[in-house]
Amino acid sequence: MKIRWGVIGAGGIAVNRTIPGMLASGSSTVAAVMRTDERKLAEVQARFPMAQGYVSVSEMLRDSGNLDAVYIASPVKFHLEHALACAAAGKPMLIEKPIGMNLGELEAIREACENAGVFFDGALMMRYHALHRKMRDAVRAGVIGDVVSIRMSFCFRYPEMAGAWRQRKEIGGGGVFMDLGPHCLDLVQFVSGRKIKRVAAFMDTMTFTYEVEDSASVLAELEGGGHALLSMHFNIPEDVAETRFDVYGTEGALLAGGTLGQEERGTLRLKRTGTVAAEEIQYEAGNLYAKEIDGFAELMNNRCRWSEAMDGQQELQRTLDAVYEAASLQETNGEG
Incomplete structure (x- = not known):
């Protein structure tokens, strides 16, 4: 069964690269897209009609029974808020780089994920x-x-x-x-x-x-x-x-x-x-x-590697700072 993705921040990188990658992968599909601008959201849905549209993260996560994972592509300032909401909803996350504005934000996201029994990884397709x-x-x-x-x-x-x-x-x-x-x-x-x-x-x-x-x-x-x-x-x-x-x-x-x-x-x-x-x-x-999405799918099915993935992102954010x-x-x- 394919992973059903929700997308927070369905802007340029999500619409032009990552969502097409989801659909081109062998592991995934897109089930929901979120964008605060209703006109732009309608444009995204016209391009990806299989996805339900939402104008807020809370609205999308209320319907999270239809989602297996969330891709966060909102501006960096909002990563912490959006990741904490996804962790509370019990959803693993692929988060656009950088994970947070600083190491403290990443550590807060990691703590929330570990408490919820989920994980996150960074979008580093290169x-x-x-x-x-x-x-x-x-x-x-x-x-x-x-x-x-x-x-x-x-x-x-x-x-x-x-x-x-x-x-x-x-x-x-x-x-x-x-x-x-x-x-x-x-x-x-x-x-x-x-x-x-x-x-x-x-x-x-x-x-x-x-x-x-x-x-x-x-x-x-x-x-x-x-x-x-x-x-x-x-x-x-x-x-x-x-x-x-x-x-x-x-x-x-x-x-x-x-x-x-x-x-x-x-x-x-x-x-x-x-x-x-x-x-x-x-x-x-x-x-x-598509390779990045398939890599995340493999990680979802290999729980023993979740800490290793988050360790890597934590070390990267520490070096960035x-x-x-x-x-x-x-x-x-x-x-x-």
């Missing part, structure tokens, strides 16, 4: 990219030796837009790093198999006039050795800056171009020391969001 999994497998197998350096660049243009909540600190919690940082931090740890030990960071609003950062640079030290340098920008057009995710080891390198994003595409080359030509790694592209703290210290030192 870890399901076939090439990122091939990178992880190659690192585990020692193909490039010991990992010593990871370099990641993730950029696109996101100018001022009326009503864009990610450009308001009160609602989104931050800018480019709050949006792209969770993916980058997760992939560094997912591929390397190492946790992040400590961080340094610079953040600025260089180009636009909104109140959150449009540029972020992060240097991370990994447990067991190795450094990661992450560059994220909302002010560099994607057509002039291909995303990069390169992992260098003592015996070779894994060089991924164009793999960071919402579609399973890009290239991966394996370069071994002492060789002239790099090996192009082949893969079969699919739907990242640490990066913002490090950037704040740099600003203070610069002003002093």
Whole structure:
């Protein structure tokens, strides 16, 4: 039987990516969608007529007997409120990144989930990219030796837009790093198999006039050795800056171009020391969001992994907070 999903915050990412992923997956369907704007809700229902529509979370959860899980894609400011309501209704959750505005919010969500006997996981679909999994497998197998350096660049243009909540600190919690940082931090740890030990960071609003950062640079030290340098920008057009995710080891390198994003595409080359030509790694592209939904379905059926999943999200949020703290210290030192 397929998982019946309820969607809180049926906006752009939900409508254009995650709900189609649910329907493309082998495990799920969408049963309910919630959006506060009645006109926009009607547009969502016209696109997904199998879903019952609601204008409030409480209204949707009153009918939660028809739901097996909830996907939370509301602005970050509301994640805590919505997740606590879902936990009280006994529903496991897939929550858009970041889970909360800070670690304290995530810990409150986790406590509520554990008390209710449910769990949550974060929406980090890029870890399901076939090439990122091939990178992880190659690192585990020692193909490039010991990992010593990871370099990641993730950029696109996101100018001022009326009503864009990610450009308001009160609602989104931050800018480019709050949006792209969770993916980058997760992939560094997912591929390397190492946790992040400590961080340094610079953040600025260089180009636009909104109140959150449009540029972020992060240097991370990994447990067991190795450094990661992450560059994220909302002010560099994607057509002039291909995303990069390169992992260098003592015996070779894994060089991924164009793999960071919402579609399973890009290239991966394996370069071994002492060789002239790099090996192009082949893969079969699919739907990242369908893979993410199927991954959550597997997790739902494997209760012994629930704590592990929440541990991972808690560690990610802790690192996210640490990066913002490090950037704040740099600003203070610069002003002093």
